Amino acid sequence: MTSVLVLYMSRQGHTARIARHICQSIEAAGSRAAMMDVVEATHEGVDWDRHDVVALGAPVLYGTYDKSFLEFVAAHEADLSKKPNSFFNVSVVARTPEKATVAGNRYMQKFLELSPWKPKDLKVIAGKVDYPSWAWHERFMIRLIMKYTDGPTDPTTVIDYTDWDDVAAYGRHLLTLR
Numbered sequence: 001m002t003s004v005l006v007l008y009m010s011r012q013g014h015t016a017r018i019a020r021h022i023c024q025s026i027e028a029a030g031s032r033a034a035m036m037d038v039v040e041a042t043h044e045g046v047d048w049d050r051h052d053v054v055a056l057g058a059p060v061l062y063g064t065y066d067k068s069f070l071e072f073v074a075a076h077e078a079d080l081s082k083k084p085n086s087f088f089n090v091s092v093v094a095r096t097p098e099k100a101t102v103a104g105n106r107y108m109q110k111f112l113e114l115s116p117w118k119p120k121d122l123k124v125i126a127g128k129v130d131y132p133s134w135a136w137h138e139r140f141m142i143r144l145i146m147k148y149t150d151g152p153t154d155p156t157t158v159i160d161y162t163d164w165d166d167v168a169a170y171g172r173h174l175l176t177l178r
């Protein structure tokens with residue numbers, strides 16, 4: 001039975017929800033899935049040999065990725081490359097169809113520039129706008145990004161842009177990676 005490991009970094013829980021949904025769809029397809037936070041993976045280690053496929057995901061924060069996440073990727077380039085693998089990013093700009101593609105999402109290009117690990121498979125996933133839960137300076141910055149990309153700027157906005165059926169399909173897709 002194929003076993004998929006979904007490693008993720010999540011600042012406020014949305015990427016964790018996405019990782020869980022991926023795992024649920026893999027299990028619904030009759031395979032095994034495990035999810036692990038990269039903070040836990042960094043400190044506790046990963047039993048890479050237990051899994052056949054590995055997916056790694058992170059949210060886009062201020063146009064880039066958390067430093068500890070990039071450090072994890074650099075430290076485990078060889079482990080990640082050893083088996084079928086995939087990278088997914090989560091961003092609110094991916095709410096539009098043109099930025100929801102690998103070629104159209106500049107944060108994906110940025111990851112490929114920053115990462116020594118070159119994933120075999122890539123996926124862009126739209127995240128969540130949650131102004132009330134963000135600190136004022138974060139709200140300010142993201143409202144600015146939204147202003148330039150024609151998104152919501154009302155500071156009370158909470159919108160989940162994730163296409164959950166597509167996330168489930170991505171989970172099943174991971175099982176087809178060779």
Ligand SMILES: Cc1cc2nc3c(=O)[nH]c(=O)nc-3n(C[C@H](O)[C@H](O)[C@H](O)COP(=O)(O)O)c2cc1C
Nearest residue numbers: 010011012013014015059062063091092093127128
């Ligand atoms: C501090 C901060 C900075 C962000 N910067 C960007 C950004 O530059 N571009 C973007 O598309 N989304 C940006 N976002 C949106 C997040 O990628 C989105 O909310 C994602 O769902 C967060 O996932 P998490 O809950 O797993 O941390 C930012 C969010 C926060 C809180």
